[in-house]
Amino acid sequence: MRIDIITVHPELLSGPFSHSILKRAQERGLAQVVVHDLRPWGLGRHQQVDDYQYGGGAGMVMMIEPIYNVVQHLKEERHYDEIIYMTPDGKRFDQPMANRLSLQENLMMICGHYKGIDQRLRDMLVTLEISIGDYVISGGELAAAVVADAVIRLIPGVLNDETSALTDTFQDGLLAPPVYTRPPDFMGWKVPDVLLSGHQAKIEQWRLDQSLQRTKERRPDLYKKFIENDHANQKP
Template sequence: MRIDIITVHPDLLTGPFSHSILKRAQERKLAEVVVHDLRPWGLGKHQQVDDYQYGGGAGMVMMIEPIYNLVQHLKAQRKYDEVIYMTPDGERFDQHTANKLSLKENLIILCGHYKGVDQRVRDMLVTMELSIGDFVISGGELAAAVVADAVIRLIPGVLNDETSALTDTFQDGLLAPPVFTRPPEFMGHRVPEVLLSGHQAKIEQWRLEQSLQRTRERRPDLYQKFIETDHANEKH
């Protein structure tokens, strides 16, 4: 997979892709992340990438021409499955979307900034708009890093144990159960005996019960959706 990220602040994306799982994925040639500075594609001697919005109002708007020219430059080199725009009013990014994107080959992620991009960028170039939550941050860079991380870790071979991703929170519609490691007892707090029993069937049953309880208590919306889906599957 190749992910091209377009931004006016490329330095913000240096850290997330230089460590841990994302770094190893690139070293193993399983994923490639290329960050593109939009500024060299700006207009005039000042390389302008933003301007005042028509109709007045506070905040600058990212211009269409620099973005269009850079996107077309990238598309001339390869075919892209999606051009994603990170924006607070986009579709809520979730595990299901991450799973779908992990099956793609080439992605462009456009990071919004200021008051966002000229609407014509969204109309002419963007194929998917994503949000990481109902809040506003200074730009789309951190959100783009979140999406890239969630997607890349699902690519086969990225994680040392591929089953790890399959048991993540949200993969089956539930929150993950509690996890424990050594020592078996610490200051009077013991690891549940079932996890030490070696009885795999009982362990899996305990984990399911814990997932259901945790989801019901912390995310009743997810729990209700899981129950409804489960009942629908039983009918079929």
């Protein structure tokens, strides 16, 4: 997989892709993340990338020409399965979307700043708009890093344990159960006996029960959806 990220602040993305799982994925040749500085594509002597919005109002808008030019340049080099714009009013990012994007080959992400990008870019070039939550942050860089992380870790071979991603929270529509490691007893705080029993069927049932309970308490919306889907799947 290759992910191209367009931003006016490339330095904000230097850290997330230089460490841990994302770094190993690139070293193994399983993923490639290329960050493109929009500023050299800016207009005029000052490499302008933003301007006042038509109709007045506070805040600048990222101009159409610099983004259009860099997008067209990249599209001449390869086909992109999705051109993604990170925006608070986009589709809410979730695990099923991460799963779907992990099956693609080339993704492009445009990071907004200021009041966002010229709407014509969204209408004519962008194929998918993504929000990571109902809040506003200073720009799309951190959101792009979140999406890239969630997607890349799903690529086969990225995680050392291939089954790890399959048991993550949200993969089956439920929150993950509690997890424990050694020692079995710390200052009287004990690991549940069932996890030490070696009885795999009982362990899996305990984990399912814990997932259901945790989801019901913490995310009743997910719990309701899971129960409805479960009942629907049981119908003849």
